[in-house]
Amino acid sequence: MPDPKTPSTGAEPTSPAAPDASAITSRTRPLDETPTLAAMAVELIRTPTALVQLSADEARQVVAFMRMVVVPKDTVLLREGDAGSVNTMLLLLEGQVAVDTGLAGGAPGLEIAVIGPGSIIGEMSLLDGAPRSASCTTVSIVKAAGLSRGGLERLIEEHPRVAAKLMVGVAQRIAERLRSLGQQLLVYSQIAASLQARLDQQRHET
């Protein structure tokens, strides 16, 4: 019996980089077997970028390497600081995931984000193998399209042009988050400066 609190990750059965592959493959299946979800993934993958956009045919070639991942509610998908043992990037198709960046205790409204269809998670650990940068927990049943490290490597080998365009898109998504985090950092630095000023003022008054 699969552990209900362990997500299916859609890792490739042949990938040596996925130690828990045998437990995983029994619980996922090719995304192409569910045509409505596969079509949804095709649309979401085709997010236009300034540089390149995948055609529908190219997006379908990506989808052919994806597995359908179904995760129950209240499941921890990634835990901050975990080593990248789940070598799979997930494209959310249905349901929502809470992302906790470990900033609880700071200013309100910045520490937790809820993301939904079209968002991707796990792509950074897939790329660099470094520990997770945030904790992700499902807040509903989640259906996602999973692309494992082995799947991405095979995509690069078999459809390199498509893989190159996909990676431009993934890099762009990460860049978007970097810009957004930079804005948050600016807000925090302004809050800190303003608090410091009030603290100094109070000291002078007393």
Add this chain to the structure above:
Amino acid sequence: MPDPKTPSTGAEPTSPAAPDASAITSRTRPLDETPTLAAMAVELIRTPTALVQLSADEARQVVAFMRMVVVPKDTVLLREGDAGSVNTMLLLLEGQVAVDTGLAGGAPGLEIAVIGPGSIIGEMSLLDGAPRSASCTTVSIVKAAGLSRGGLERLIEEHPRVAAKLMVGVAQRIAERLRSLGQQLLVYSQIAASLQARLDQQRHET
């Protein structure tokens, strides 16, 4: 005469996306014409990633699409908020660049970073065409390998497997910065929380 305060960007002469290409191409030349710098670029491009690593031959294929860019000291390479009119990613080969993220006035030590050989700049605007996220100014004479948007597009067409691997590496670099910025955000949120606590305490005392 070229304006000494406008950097050479190494844009492709044929790229329609580079409006200032005619002014630029007179001041750059193929990187391959300077074998020592080309060899340095090959080594720097081959930074190992968890996923894929370019072979020396593959890195040389990237270098073939690069132009040598020489920038005088005290030149503004990118200005925060600028639209991405300079569609070129620069791999620094010699010299140093100060990166100002606009956080001056916040906690000391976080607002300005100095980067050197092996660092890349301009890759985010190249990818998404969004405004620059930071201002970059040379603090010495800088020699860099420039890959324009047109060059990257041609690399994707002509050597897609190499381009895919290069983009994995670029995405990984951006992810690295995202992780680092996340850590800085955590530090700022802790500073803000600690200042708020002291402010509350002083209020109770007075």
